[in-house]
Amino acid sequence: MAPITRLVLDVLKPHDPSVVAFTTAIGDLEGVEAATATVVEVDENVKTLRLTIEGNDLDLEAIREEVTDLSASIHSVDQVACGERPVDDPWLGN
Amino acid sequence: MAPITRLVLDVLKPHDPSVVAFTTAIGDLEGVEAATATVVEVDENVKTLRLTIEGNDLDLEAIREEVTDLSASIHSVDQVACGERPVDDPWLGN
Amino acid sequence: MAPITRLVLDVLKPHDPSVVAFTTAIGDLEGVEAATATVVEVDENVKTLRLTIEGNDLDLEAIREEVTDLSASIHSVDQVACGERPVDDPWLGN
Amino acid sequence: MAPITRLVLDVLKPHDPSVVAFTTAIGDLEGVEAATATVVEVDENVKTLRLTIEGNDLDLEAIREEVTDLSASIHSVDQVACGERPVDDPWLGN
Amino acid sequence: MAPITRLVLDVLKPHDPSVVAFTTAIGDLEGVEAATATVVEVDENVKTLRLTIEGNDLDLEAIREEVTDLSASIHSVDQVACGERPVDDPWLGN
Amino acid sequence: MAPITRLVLDVLKPHDPSVVAFTTAIGDLEGVEAATATVVEVDENVKTLRLTIEGNDLDLEAIREEVTDLSASIHSVDQVACGERPVDDPWLGN
Amino acid sequence: MAPITRLVLDVLKPHDPSVVAFTTAIGDLEGVEAATATVVEVDENVKTLRLTIEGNDLDLEAIREEVTDLSASIHSVDQVACGERPVDDPWLGN
Numbered sequence: 001m002a003p004i005t006r007l008v009l010d011v012l013k014p015h016d017p018s019v020v021a022f023t024t025a026i027g028d029l030e031g032v033e034a035a036t037a038t039v040v041e042v043d044e045n046v047k048t049l050r051l052t053i054e055g056n057d058l059d060l061e062a063i064r065e066e067v068t069d070l071s072a073s074i075h076s077v078d079q080v081a082c083g084e085r086p087v088d089d090p091w092l093g094n
Numbered sequence: 095m096a097p098i099t100r101l102v103l104d105v106l107k108p109h110d111p112s113v114v115a116f117t118t119a120i121g122d123l124e125g126v127e128a129a130t131a132t133v134v135e136v137d138e139n140v141k142t143l144r145l146t147i148e149g150n151d152l153d154l155e156a157i158r159e160e161v162t163d164l165s166a167s168i169h170s171v172d173q174v175a176c177g178e179r180p181v182d183d184p185w186l187g188n
Numbered sequence: 189m190a191p192i193t194r195l196v197l198d199v200l201k202p203h204d205p206s207v208v209a210f211t212t213a214i215g216d217l218e219g220v221e222a223a224t225a226t227v228v229e230v231d232e233n234v235k236t237l238r239l240t241i242e243g244n245d246l247d248l249e250a251i252r253e254e255v256t257d258l259s260a261s262i263h264s265v266d267q268v269a270c271g272e273r274p275v276d277d278p279w280l281g282n
Numbered sequence: 283m284a285p286i287t288r289l290v291l292d293v294l295k296p297h298d299p300s301v302v303a304f305t306t307a308i309g310d311l312e313g314v315e316a317a318t319a320t321v322v323e324v325d326e327n328v329k330t331l332r333l334t335i336e337g338n339d340l341d342l343e344a345i346r347e348e349v350t351d352l353s354a355s356i357h358s359v360d361q362v363a364c365g366e367r368p369v370d371d372p373w374l375g376n
Numbered sequence: 377m378a379p380i381t382r383l384v385l386d387v388l389k390p391h392d393p394s395v396v397a398f399t400t401a402i403g404d405l406e407g408v409e410a411a412t413a414t415v416v417e418v419d420e421n422v423k424t425l426r427l428t429i430e431g432n433d434l435d436l437e438a439i440r441e442e443v444t445d446l447s448a449s450i451h452s453v454d455q456v457a458c459g460e461r462p463v464d465d466p467w468l469g470n
Numbered sequence: 471m472a473p474i475t476r477l478v479l480d481v482l483k484p485h486d487p488s489v490v491a492f493t494t495a496i497g498d499l500e501g502v503e504a505a506t507a508t509v510v511e512v513d514e515n516v517k518t519l520r521l522t523i524e525g526n527d528l529d530l531e532a533i534r535e536e537v538t539d540l541s542a543s544i545h546s547v548d549q550v551a552c553g554e555r556p557v558d559d560p561w562l563g564n
Numbered sequence: 565m566a567p568i569t570r571l572v573l574d575v576l577k578p579h580d581p582s583v584v585a586f587t588t589a590i591g592d593l594e595g596v597e598a599a600t601a602t603v604v605e606v607d608e609n610v611k612t613l614r615l616t617i618e619g620n621d622l623d624l625e626a627i628r629e630e631v632t633d634l635s636a637s638i639h640s641v642d643q644v645a646c647g648e649r650p651v652d653d654p655w656l657g658n
Contacts, residue, residue, distance in 0.1 A: 001118050001121075001122060002117075002118045002120075002121025002122045002126070002129070003118075004114060004117075004118060005128075006130075007114075008371075008372060008373075018342075018359070019359045019362050020286060020289075020342045020359065020362050022362075023284075023286070023362040023363070023364055024283050024284045024285075024286060024362075024364050026284075027283075027284025027364035027365050028283060028284050032284070032365065033365050033366050033367065034287075034363065034364065034365025034366055034367050034368065034369040035284070035363070035364055035365055035369065036288070036361065036362070036363040036364075036368075036369045036370065036371055037361065037362045037363075038360065038361045038371045038373075038374065039358065039359060039360050039361065042358060050371060050373060052369055052370075052371050052372065053369075054365075054367075054369045060112075060114045076133065076136060077112070077113045077114065077133060078132065078133050078373075079130065079131065079132045079133065079372065080113050080114050080116075080117040080118075080130070080131045081117070081128065081129070081130040081131075082117055082118050082121035082128065082129055082130075083121050083126065083127050083128025083129055083148075084127050084128055085127065085128050085148075086128065086130075087128040087129065087130045087146055087147075087148045088130065088146075088372070089102075089130055089132045089144060089146050089372075090102060090146065090173065090182070090183075090186055091102070091132075091144060091172075091186070092132065092372055092373070095212050095215075095216060096211075096212045096214075096215025096216045096220070096223070097212075098208060098211070098212060099222075100224070101208075154206075154208045170227065170230060171206070171207045171208065171227060172226065172227050173224065173225065173226045173227065174207050174208050174210075174211040174212075174224070174225045175211070175222065175223070175224040175225075176211055176212050176215035176222065176223055176224075177215050177220065177221050177222025177223055177242075178221050178222055179221065179222050179242075180222065180224075181222040181223065181224045181240050181241075181242045182224065182240070183196075183224055183226045183238060183240050184196060184240065184267065184276070184277075184280055185196070185226075185238060185266075185280070186226065189400050189403075189404060190399075190400045190402075190403025190404045190408070190411070191400075192396060192399070192400060193410075194412070195396075248394075248396045264415065264418060265394070265395045265396065265415060266414065266415050267412065267413065267414045267415065268395050268396050268398075268399040268400075268412070268413045269399070269410070269411070269412040269413075270399055270400050270403035270410065270411055270412075271403050271408065271409050271410025271411055271430075272409050272410055273409065273410050273430075274410065274412075275410040275411065275412045275428050275429075275430045276412065276428070277384075277412055277414045277426060277428050278384060278428065278455065278464070278465075278468055279384070279414075279426060279454075279468070280414065290559075290560060290561070300530075300547070301547045301550050302474060302477075302530045302547065302550050304550075305472075305474070305550040305551070305552055306471050306472045306473075306474060306550075306552050308472075309471075309472025309552035309553050310471060310472045314472070314553065315553050315554050315555065316475075316551065316552065316553025316554055316555050316556065316557040317472070317551070317552055317553055317557065318476070318549065318550070318551040318552075318556075318557045318558065318559055319549065319550045319551075320548065320549045320559045320561075320562065321546065321547060321548050321549065324546060332559060332561060334557050334558070334559050334560065335557075336553075336555075336557045360561075361560065370560070371560075374560055374561070377588050377591075377592060378587075378588045378590075378591025378592045378596070378599070379588075380584060380587070380588060381598075382600075383584075436582075436584045452603065452606060453582070453583045453584065453603060454602065454603050455600065455601065455602045455603065456583050456584050456586075456587040456588075456600070456601045457587070457598065457599070457600040457601075458587055458588050458591035458598065458599055458600075459591050459596065459597050459598025459599055459618075460597050460598055461597065461598050461618075462598065462600075463598040463599065463600045463616055463617075463618045464600065464616075465572075465600055465602045465614060465616050466572060466616065466643065466652070466653075466656055467572070467602075467614060467642075467656070468602065478653075478654060478655070488624075488641070489641045489644050490568060490571075490624045490641065490644050492644075493566075493568070493644040493645070493646055494565050494566045494567075494568060494644075494646050496566075497565075497566025497646035497647050498565060498566045502566070502647065503647050503648050503649065504569075504645065504646065504647025504648055504649050504650065504651040505566070505645070505646055505647055505651065506570070506643065506644070506645040506646075506650075506651045506652065506653055507643065507644045507645075508642065508643045508653045508655075508656065509640065509641060509642050509643065512640060520653060520655060522651050522652070522653050522654065523651075524647075524649075524651045548655075549654065558654070559654075562654055562655070
């Protein structure tokens with residue numbers, strides 16, 4: 001299987017655990033080299049995060065399990081990249 | 095034939111298989127070096143993906159067959175690049 | 189004559205041949221190093237492509253002939269670059 | 283724990299201490315390599331700052347304590363990055 | 377005299393000669409290293425081109441003469457750069 | 471104290487001294503390596519400048535004193551950066 | 565005095581002398597390494613230029629004198645930079 005090198009996830013998270021605790025827990029998972037969480041919406045009981053994860057061979061199911069253990073949920077998968085080198089989407093203008 | 099080095103495809107995909115399973119299956123095809131799928135619309139039964147694929151000699155028919163095997167369909171081809179080196183479209187501002 | 193190094197063409201193409209067949213046929217022409225076709229509009233019978241071609245000494249007439257052989261037509265020439273090195277248009281913000 | 287490498291915080295600060303005193307106090311914390319505060323809103327009694335902090339192993343609780351000691355408060359955490367290398371959010375277009 | 381290194385000209389051109397013939401004729405002038413013509417408007421009898429020319433010592437009068445010989449006219453001079461190195465206009469965001 | 475490496479100040483300045491005299495006087499202060507003043511508004515009696523100052527260890531009070539000596543005033547501090555290396559604000563898109 | 569390294573000037577110029585003659589005359593001044601003039605408005609009797617000048621030690625008064633000798637006038641000074649290295653304004657997004 002082509003290894004996944006980047007995932008961008010839309011995550012709903014209660015206010016507890018904090019964004020920091022949440023992001024570092026994701027960063028601790030095997031195969032995760034780096035994770036960046038951007039808060040895109042704050043509601044009364046929940047925060048919406050756009051979570052960008054990079055690694056050499058990411059495992060979405062392990063990530064989903066950890067997200068669930070952290071009382072959060074993956075609302076949607078916004079981007080998946082796999083392969084030998086990173087390829088940006090030419091329409092996003094990176 | 096000038097080898098195809100990049101394809102950007104608009105893909106309609108049922109919710110199953112997942113974006114990850116879909117993208118890695120594309121990434122496993124012969125000649126595909128990297129693939130990035132960005133989710134651009136989510137409807138009740140279907141997701142619309144913009145799928146950017148790079149390689150040294152991409153075969154659209156093999157990709158289309160795999161897409162079909164994955165219960166999805168190529169709605170349109172948005173960009174095709176071929177040749178010795180990548181050439182960006184100056185109007186897209188990459 | 190100063191050799192042409194980049195052409196950006198607005199092309200009208202019937203749905204057959206496909207964008208891939210069309211682009212690789214252009215990429216096969218003598219002097220063409222790389223070609224990128226971006227689909228900018230899809231109508232019932234025709235697709236509009238913005239076709240960016242780079243090379244060391246492009247021949248528009250040979251390209252036009254090939255475009256015609258492919259049942260398509262050059263609707264307009266959007267950009268022509270010639271000379272020893274590439275010069276970007278400062279108003280396009282590349 | 284995956285070390286935190288970047289924090290972007292939304293901070294409410296009374297006019298005293300000044301933005302300079304505030305930012306350098308944050309810059310003095312252990313593990314902080316650099317801090318940039320951008321003033322995004324000025325109200326009668328309070329300034330809103332977007333505070334970007336980078337380091338090798340940032341400690342949000344130590345930062346929060348210092349912010350509180352400076353009579354200010356963290357209104358929200360806007361971005362958290364952790365891991366071996368920086369990963370930018372592809373939707374922010376950095 | 378400080379040598380001119382870049383000219384951006386607004387040119388009105390009848391449909392004949394073609395943009396390619398026009399641009400390569402400009403590219404053939406002494407001192408012109410590269411020329412890029414972008415078509416910005418197409419009217420019934422005339423095309424408006426933004427013509428970017430770079431060289432070590434451009435001669436606008438020789439360029440104007442050639443433009444006139446090609447049945448076209450310089451409608452306006454949009455940018456002139458001279459000197460030892462290129463300096464971009466900070467307001468254009470290049 | 472973490473040394474300040476960049477300050478962006480909003481400055482109100484009467485028409486005399488000139489922007490050049492004002493900016494070079496700021497550039498002459500100890501610790502200032504470079505200063506750029508952009509005029510953002512011109513009113514009857516006053517100009518508003520955005521003043522970007524970089525150095526290894528900037529002293530805002532010395533800068534404020536000099537600004538006052540030049541008959542101008544710091545209307546607000548828009549950005550303060552300190553630390554071992556420059557950190558840009560990811561929301562400004564630099 | 566901290567040497568001025570960049571000036572951006574708003575210049576009103578009659579149609580004669582031409583933008584080319586005007587820009588090269590500025591480029592010929594002592595201390596000017598490069599000058600770029602962008603035409604931002606054309607009225608019946610006058611053109612408005614944004615003139616970007618770089619050098620190691622620019623002298624605005626010598627520039628103003630030359631501008632006056634060329635029958636033009638400096639309408640406003642839009643940016644002044646001085647110091648050991650160039651510093652861009654982070655709000656302009658260069």
